[in-house]
Amino acid sequence: MFWSIIxxxxxxxxxxxxxxxxxxxxxxxxxxxxxxxxxxxxxGFAGAGIAALVWAVMLxxxxxxxxxxxxxxxxxxxxxxDTYPQLYNxxxxxxxxxxxxxxxxxxxxxxxxxxxxxxxxxxxxSHICVTAGLLAVCGRDELQGVxxxxxxxxxxxxxxxxxxxxxxxxxxxxxxxxxxxxxRYSTMRYTSRSRRSSGKGxxxxxxxxxxxxxxxxxxxxxxxxxxxxxxxxxxxATSARLTRYxxxxxxALEKIGGSTEKLVAARSVTAPFYIVNxxxxxxxxxxxxxxxxxxxxxxxxxxxxxxxxxxxxMKAYIQVTRKRQALIPxxxxxxxxxxxxxxxxxxxxxxxxxxxxxxxxxxxxxRAVNKFAFxxxxxxxxxxxxxxYAGDTVSCPRCKRVHSVIRPGAKATGAVLSASAAMNASxxxxxxxxxxxxxxxxxxxxxxxxxxxxxxQTITCHACGRPYEISPSFGSRKLVCSGCGSLIxxxxxxxxxxxxxx
Amino acid sequence: MAAxxxxxxxxxxxxxxxxxxxxxxxxxxxxxxxxxKNAWSQIEVQLKRRHDLIPNLVETTRxxxxxxxxxxxxxxxxxxxxxxxxxxxxxxxxxxxxTGVLSRFMAVMENYPELKANQNFLALQEELTSTENKxxxxxxxxxxxxxxxxxxxxxxxxxxVAGMFNFRPAEYFELEDKAQAAVPKVSF
Numbered sequence: 001m002f003w004s005i006i007x008x009x010x011x012x013x014x015x016x017x018x019x020x021x022x023x024x025x026x027x028x029x030x031x032x033x034x035x036x037x038x039x040x041x042x043x044g045f046a047g048a049g050i051a052a053l054v055w056a057v058m059l060x061x062x063x064x065x066x067x068x069x070x071x072x073x074x075x076x077x078x079x080x081x082d083t084y085p086q087l088y089n090x091x092x093x094x095x096x097x098x099x100x101x102x103x104x105x106x107x108x109x110x111x112x113x114x115x116x117x118x119x120x121x122x123x124x125x126s127h128i129c130v131t132a133g134l135l136a137v138c139g140r141d142e143l144q145g146v147x148x149x150x151x152x153x154x155x156x157x158x159x160x161x162x163x164x165x166x167x168x169x170x171x172x173x174x175x176x177x178x179x180x181x182x183x184r185y186s187t188m189r190y191t192s193r194s195r196r197s198s199g200k201g202x203x204x205x206x207x208x209x210x211x212x213x214x215x216x217x218x219x220x221x222x223x224x225x226x227x228x229x230x231x232x233x234x235x236x237a238t239s240a241r242l243t244r245y246x247x248x249x250x251x252a253l254e255k256i257g258g259s260t261e262k263l264v265a266a267r268s269v270t271a272p273f274y275i276v277n278x279x280x281x282x283x284x285x286x287x288x289x290x291x292x293x294x295x296x297x298x299x300x301x302x303x304x305x306x307x308x309x310x311x312x313x314m315k316a317y318i319q320v321t322r323k324r325q326a327l328i329p330x331x332x333x334x335x336x337x338x339x340x341x342x343x344x345x346x347x348x349x350x351x352x353x354x355x356x357x358x359x360x361x362x363x364x365x366x367r368a369v370n371k372f373a374f375x376x377x378x379x380x381x382x383x384x385x386x387x388x389y390a391g392d393t394v395s396c397p398r399c400k401r402v403h404s405v406i407r408p409g410a411k412a413t414g415a416v417l418s419a420s421a422a423m424n425a426s427x428x429x430x431x432x433x434x435x436x437x438x439x440x441x442x443x444x445x446x447x448x449x450x451x452x453x454x455x456x457q458t459i460t461c462h463a464c465g466r467p468y469e470i471s472p473s474f475g476s477r478k479l480v481c482s483g484c485g486s487l488i489x490x491x492x493x494x495x496x497x498x499x500x501x502x
Numbered sequence: 503m504a505a506x507x508x509x510x511x512x513x514x515x516x517x518x519x520x521x522x523x524x525x526x527x528x529x530x531x532x533x534x535x536x537x538x539k540n541a542w543s544q545i546e547v548q549l550k551r552r553h554d555l556i557p558n559l560v561e562t563t564r565x566x567x568x569x570x571x572x573x574x575x576x577x578x579x580x581x582x583x584x585x586x587x588x589x590x591x592x593x594x595x596x597x598x599x600x601t602g603v604l605s606r607f608m609a610v611m612e613n614y615p616e617l618k619a620n621q622n623f624l625a626l627q628e629e630l631t632s633t634e635n636k637x638x639x640x641x642x643x644x645x646x647x648x649x650x651x652x653x654x655x656x657x658x659x660x661x662x663v664a665g666m667f668n669f670r671p672a673e674y675f676e677l678e679d680k681a682q683a684a685v686p687k688v689s690f
Contacts, residue, residue: 085625085628085629086628086632089628089629089632090632092632092636093632093635093636093639094639096544096636096639096640096643097639097642097643099643140628140631242639342638460565460620460622462565463616464616464619465566465616465617465618465619465620465621465623466619466620466621467620467621467622
């Protein structure tokens with residue numbers, strides 16, 4: 001835990017809120033005096049009062065509603081253990097590793113570009129979002145590195161400041177937008193109807209909107225400057241320490257940086273939240289960058305030879321960036337013990353995917369998150385049905401076979417894509433339906449399946465392991481496995497039927 | 503003021519401070535012990551989860567590799583021993599053995615490519631990997647807590663209070679993978 005970093009983040013948040021309040025009150029007072037100063041001696045105070053009210057609303061919004069607003073403009077969908085067990089597991093692992101007081105909510109962002117971000121004001125109430133593109137291209141270790149990085153932001157309270165700042169900035173942009181619109185509307189009205197315009201009101205609105213329009217980008221710049229760029233390095237250090245495997249994050253960053261997909265959901269307001277800046281993929285350092293250059297971050301992680309602890313990260317950081325100033329305050333390093341680097345886990349499923357493949361997988365992940373039903377036809381076609389699809393059966397557009405539709409949720413779908421394989425995790429474990437004889441595929445291919453009328457049934461093709469959910473209305477006596485072409489025959493209850501390889 | 507009063511006041515002050523110190527130390531010792539219990543229950547949850555996963559894993563894989571009888575038996579008996587372990591040293595040796603047996607089991611199952619297409623198996627594999635990770639992380643947290651508590655119990659002056667109220671140093675939870683530690687024998 002970086003106590004001094006946490007304290008600095010809290011201090012900065014208070015400072016930002018105060019500065020914003022002061023600025024708004026002064027602006028309000030100036031407007032008040034300008035508009036009505038001639039008639040009312042207290043117009044300045046009234047303006048200041050209104051501005052203070054605006055400020056209070058903004059503050060409340062940023063403290064209580066910001067998460068949901070920022071999540072919804074980022075197109076994030078909440079997932080649970082059943083929708084994406086691996087992601088959920090990884091978050092749980094890191095929560096245990098970092099001893100967080102509560103489990104963050106987990107979201108998947110509907111976007112093929114690989115990226116991730118976290119939100120939340122305190123570790124007790126936090127959110128972690130990854131894009132579908134990230135899930136598609138990253139293996140287990142890489143995903144773990146990214147999740148741990150985001151958890152690092154949560155633990156260091158980086159997000160408190162960023163959330164408040166982004167909401168303040170966002171509402172400022174909104175106000176300026178409203179003013180500009182109202183100005184356009186009022187000029188239209190004034191020019192079309194009559195010339196008896198008071199003039200002054202329109203001018204004030206114009207000035208205010210222009211001031212805000214000019215100020216907002218400048219404020220955005222200041223905001224970006226004030227967000228410490230060290231925070232990304234610090235979150236990387238936390239990630240290495242929690243996962244004890246720096247290479248995972250390094251290789252994930254490489255994949256994120258190397259992707260040519262552009263993140264659609266990212267706005268300039270939300271840009272600082274992401275693990276890699278989604279708006280500008282600059283390899284070089286720049287004064288205006290919200291993130292340190294990716295190449296340096298990867299290099300630091302790869303130079304951690306001795307161990308995965310904070311001290312090792314510090315050493316690597318100094319070696320790579322040649323900066324003298326300490327990354328981690330000495331007070332926070334007290335008692336930072338030695339942490340060994342662990343061995344790699346089994347590589348994830350996604351190795352050497354082409355761009356088209358990864359985009360397709362990202363799309364399938366998103367469909368699964370959005371509760372699409374997946375039906376694999378015997379002819380090899382995978383039919384993806386949106387949740388709005390009302391019918392219980394669907395006929396294959398290629399071969400016209402009729403399938404029953406198994407809705408995701410309580411029941412796991414039969415054949416699912418490999419990326420969302422683990423979605424079946426808990427629901428799919430039904431050992432009793434794995435054939436009763438343990439002869440296996442090598443032994444003459446005898447597979448006996450009894451059909452229980454009126455009941456759901458899980459069967460697995462012995463030749464290739466593809467699982468099927470047999471619906472109560474399943475009428476046929478045979479099934480051709482779409483994975484390997486084997487024929488599986490069904491006997492109603494007692495009747496024994498053998499099956500031969502098709 | 504007489505010298506006697508001064509002495510009495512000083513003595514009373516020392517006694518009051520001493521009592522306050524004892525109360526504070528006792529409370530922090532109890533707090534540490536409770537945190538330790540909490541950390542231990544985290545480990546137990548994960549160990550239990552691993553025990554629950556094993557029968558499913560065996561059932562799912564048996565259809566594919568029925569003749570790997572020894573491997574299945576090894577896993578099942580290691581699980582039974584781990585589930586029956588009571589004391590800390592028993593648990594830690596039985597669970598280390600289970601970790602080793604399981605990693606060998608998964609290595610054997612790598613030889614069956616049909617399994618990699620089985621969704622149940624893939625899901626169970628992910629659950630197992632995650633549970634092993636959670637055990638490792640929970641163990642780290644637990645051992646950190648043990649270090650805090652033991653330091654407090656053994657260091658002066660808190661050791662006096664610990665002795666008065668009979669606090670005992672806690673045991674570390676070690677999981678050594680004996681299979682990995684042993685040098686593999688190669689014979690031609």
